[in-house]
């Protein structure tokens with residue numbers, strides 16, 4: 015996928031409410047389609063039958079409901095208020111939150127990929143509540159994803175919400191579709207990044223972000 019396509023899909027997949035200064039907003043997103051829980055339960059029942067299992071057996075009787083609810087949970091982010099504050103002290107150094115854990119579902123195999131996100135931004139007029147950076151990771155992780163798109167979506171959200179002078183997002187994850195099955199390349203770590211503004215263009219800021227994110231082979 016080209017970067018233009020990634021950006022377009024980031025915008026079309028999820029639309030966020032605009033953030034008004036000092037006012038918490040609903041971080042809820044508009045989804046492409048509503049979740050049909052009854053339909054999902056029925057579909058899992060059919061899937062079990064198609065896999066040669068008996069969905070009516072005692073052991074599997076509740077499995078369609080459990081699987082459907084587990085998937086719905088993994089695809090439903092918690093709404094949140096994207097609280098921002100005025101940057102009265104004109105703080106203009108990097109703010110970095112490293113090692114934010116996340117789990118998502120790969121859109122190719124519906125298997126989890128999980129790891130950590132590192133986020134940094136150089137504030138403009140607004141600061142964001144730190145926990146919101148972890149919440150925005152969850153906002154985009156709870157979807158059928160590819161790691162590259164998720165990385166861009168997080169960076170775009172921070173850019174649009176805070177209008178900072180720089181943003182850096184790095185995701186490091188293990189894809190179970192690559193380690194459990196298929197090529198079975200255990201222990202691989204996929205690293206993706208989206209660096210924008212001063213975090214991309216200013217050498218000192220970029221190095222500082224990568225070092226604070228604890229990435230191997232980097233130093234401040």
Ligand SMILES: Nc1nc2c(ncn2[C@@H]2O[C@H](COP(=O)(O)OP(=O)(O)OP(=O)(O)O)[C@@H](O)[C@H]2O)c(=O)[nH]1
Nearest residue numbers: 120121122127159160161162189191192195196197
């Ligand atoms: N770029 C990218 N690829 C991903 C991601 N998650 C899974 N994939 C890849 O998506 C590809 C799908 O390839 P296919 O050849 O259609 O699927 P497959 O036959 O199951 O491929 P194998 O996994 O190689 O057995 C695989 O190479 C996966 O490793 C992701 O987040 N980003």
Ligand SMILES: [Zn+2]
Nearest residue numbers: 120122123191
């Ligand atoms: Zn996959």
